Amino acid sequence: VTVDGFTIANGYACLQAAGGGVFLSNSLVTLLNCRIASNRSTTVPAGNGYGGGLGVIGCTNLLISNCVLSANSAVTNGIGVGLYVVTSAGLCVDCTIANQTSVGGNASGGGMWASGSAGRLTFRRCAITNNYSDRYGGGAILLGAVTLDRCLIDNNSTRSASGGIRVDSDS
Secondary structure: EEEEEOOOOOOOOOOOOOOOOOEOOOOOOOEOOOOEEEEEEEOOOOOOOOOOOOEOOOOEEEEEEEEEEEOOOOOOOOOOOOOEEOOEEEEEEEEEOOEEEOOOOOOOOEEEEEEEOOEEEEEEEEEEEOOOOOEEEEEEEEEEOEEEEEEEEEEEEEEOEOOEEEEOOOO
């Protein structure tokens, strides 16, 4: 599946939700020239909201190119607000992940939460800027086989630890 040139805005996912704007699961997907903005993921009454903008689980040969993820949010333990990608392999290139907000409890990975445990996951020439997380990884949390190549990590913050990037060996 190829999605090219779309704007996905004002989506809402709840109840252990992933992907307030877009959710990709166990598929071969290419996202090109897309804007994913002002989406929200939350849980009612408790739990985790994953990927307010884009949630990706179990995808192989994933390609996300020249996309902008902005102003997405996740509340009630929000995880990976702009981009939540786990057990996936592929490439994210020339993308911007900016102005995401993750609040409540154990909110982590304001810009993104990335785990490449199913293979190599690479971010190339991406900008991860102006994101916020209540707990860890204002810009990003990286787990497993994840590579950042010539990326800009700037002006991210958290009220706890690792304002820019948190690298961890377990999920």
